[in-house]
């Protein structure tokens with residue numbers, strides 16, 4: 001079988017996607033790619049792939065490539081070397097961090113995607129590329145935001161996501177590249193910390209509820225955003241990639257969501273498990289980004305086209321998050337619960 005390449009493999013999504021794909025297809029068939037090796041080898045610095053291309057600390061069958069997605073030749077050589085047939089192109093700068101370095105955000109997010117699409121055309125690869133609710137903007141309807149609506153992003157990250165959506169659609173229509181995309185909402189997970197997005201407060205709140213029993217949230221209490229638990233995000237991604245191409249009516253990017261809640265509601269739900277948890281709200285510059293994004297999303301097209309349906313709501317996600325974090329933060333958790 002041809003291999004699967006995951007760029008941004010060390011990130012919040014990439015780390016879990018690589019594990020899921022390796023469990024399904026075997027270590028040797030799933031190649032991680034990122035700027036540095038996974039954290040089991042944190043001392044490593046960016047550089048060319050090792051002689052055997054394998055990630056230190058993983059089995060000899062788990063290949064890993066250290067490369068920058070802006071380097072087309074490095075991508076091309078990894079694709080040829082491992083006979084790649086599918087790319088999950090996750091490498092990106094995110095919304096909040098991206099606003100600090102807009103030029104780099106454009107360079108990584110757009111030029112990296114263009115390289116992947118050009119190589120997909122050349123090597124007939126299938127591509128998954130995530131977009132985001134950041135494609136919407138202040139004049140987009142905030143409630144039940146439709147699949148097709150006003151798209152006027154206010155951040156460079158959002159600009160790259162909308163531009164990327166159009167690039168994907170163009171490569172599909174013009175060159176027949178089988179590229180598929182989801183507009184992920186804020187993603188919540190316990191395995192790997194998020195990488196500088198506007199919805200990071202949701203993950204931080206769980207950690208701090210267990211670690212210290214209190215949290216200062218960087219958006220207002222009434223800030224309501226669409227969210228999804230990581231198992232649903234991985235499931236949606238793999239379901240979309242498996243779907244029959246003839247069922248797909250959207251080739252820029254599908255709206256998908258699982259739940260919407262305010263920061264205050266999240267704190268209340270955590271308090272049902274940890275009654276002593278206290279949360280204060282001190283909005284910073286990320287509030288402006290959150291205010292420009294939808295509160296709830298209409299994902300009926302994804303539900304119709306490829307039967308998208310999430311498993312987790314706020315209550316189920318909170319119980320699962322706290323269970324898993326108690327395993328990784330056992331001593332802190334004990335002290336708070338007492």
Ligand SMILES: NC(=O)c1ccc[n+]([C@@H]2O[C@H](COP(=O)([O-])OP(=O)(O)OC[C@H]3O[C@@H](n4cnc5c(N)ncnc54)[C@H](O)[C@@H]3O)[C@@H](O)[C@H]2O)c1
Nearest residue numbers: 008010011012013035068069091092130132184186187195
């Ligand atoms: N996490 C979310 O809530 C969320 C929501 C919507 C969309 N997305 C999208 O999903 C994708 C993955 O997001 P994530 O949360 O895992 O991000 P993350 O920040 O956790 O991980 C991104 C990874 O990309 C790598 N990377 C950055 N620049 C690179 C480069 N030039 N070359 C190679 N690797 C590079 C980073 O080292 C990092 O490991 C991104 O496209 C992001 O925009 C994420």
